């Protein structure tokens with residue numbers, strides 16, 4: 001019989017276990033911990049845990065010290081199929097009746113008993129189950145959520161003995177603490193899933209505002225996840241000593257999901273902007289050039305009329321006028337062709353800029369009789385963009401998305417594990433040499449997590465399949481860009497090399 005002192009010790013131990021259980025929120029770890037603690041508590045060789053799922057009992061954990069020693073931990077994955085929730089099995093009986101079964105030797109259970117011992121496990125593993133204690137796991141609402149089963153209590157000589165009756169109450173109490181902890185872990189898991197789903201769906205909806213960004217964030221998450229995984233796997237080299245914890249990985253993933261959430265505040269026209277002028281703006285230019293052509297024809301007709309009405313013009317004078325007409329019309333067509341060309345984003349040379357200025361300075365007579373310029377001020381401003389397709393104002397507006405990201409995220413009450421999400425997401429356009437935005441942070445001022453986002457964000461933007469204004473860049477070429485950006489001191493060299501060496505760009509594409 002246990003002494004009062006023993007009991008006190010056991011209760012103290014039970015309390016310690018309770019505290020350990022309530023601080024473990026990972027369901028899988030928690031279930032393993034419950035079985036491990038219950039086994040230690042009762043000196044049980046083995047233990048299993050079943051959870052009730054619908055009409056079934058699902059086998060969640062199986063531990064067995066003897067088999068571990070004999071077979072090694074990974075040898076036998078003794079995870080039977082879910083069993084029906086009926087009184088046929090011992091676990092089912094306990095789950096349905098809420099009674100405790102403390103059996104000295106399971107092979108002596110009378111054949112007419114309601115429940116039976118299934119010897120299948122013993123046969124397969126050459127094991128001898130003898131004593132068994134099976135208790136229900138009741139939560140704080142008195143609902144049975146599962147069953148804890150302990151196998152073969154061992155005495156100090158390692159011999160199998162029956163489970164002491166005193167253990168029944170204590171294990172029951174442990175099981176109900178475990179049930180509460182399981183419910184909490186499930187609740188936390190559900191809240192996490194809910195949060196993730198809301199983040200994913202809202203971000204995907206924001207990305208879908210434009211073909212340019214559709215699917216961007218989801219792909220950035222995949223690339224980031226695979227790059228983080230490569231960092232954790234590296235044993236030698238710059239990240240050999242370093243690894244991210246599961247919580248840190250989660251934090252990076254959430255930051256990756258949310259990094260461009262500020263694009264919600266960016267005008268759609270800018271997100272969608274393909275060339276320097278929109279198609280309808282370019283169409284207006286084309287129509288104007290048709291009017292310019294008509295105006296030119298009208299001028300020449302007037303001049304010809306003036307020549308003819310002034311008497312007998314020389315054939316040379318008429319011919320010269322005709323040549324001039326042909327040259328002028330050709331020049332108008334050339335000007336329009338030039339505008340069509342510079343409308344496509346690329347690099348604008350000095351000579352191109354001068355020609356553009358010359359065209360913008362030309363005027364024609366509109367049908368209303370007014371003199372009008374060939375190009376409006378806004379058309380000129382857009383067409384004279386020297387690199388890319390955004391004007392300075394539009395570029396600033398586009399870049400402001402990261403300020404909105406920071407601002408929006410700083411208002412979300414992230415949990416402790418996710419507290420750096422606004423910091424990482426808000427720094428995804430910072431470059432190591434200080435040339436990035438919004439802060440112009442340099443080197444060590446930029447956290448590794450934000451550098452990871454920067455690398456994968458650039459790669460995704462280059463290779464995205466859905467950019468309307470350019471064909472996706474082939475992987476090889478995009479990797480060259482990453483290398484050159486790293487060479488110029490903008491992107492993290494070690495990350496870029498790892499991204500390439502580990503073929504993160506390929507792995508993240510497959511399933």
Ligand SMILES: [Fe+2]
Pocket residue numbers: 259260401402428429
């Ligand atoms: Fe961004």
Ligand SMILES: [Fe+2]
Pocket residue numbers: 216220259260457
């Ligand atoms: Fe991005």
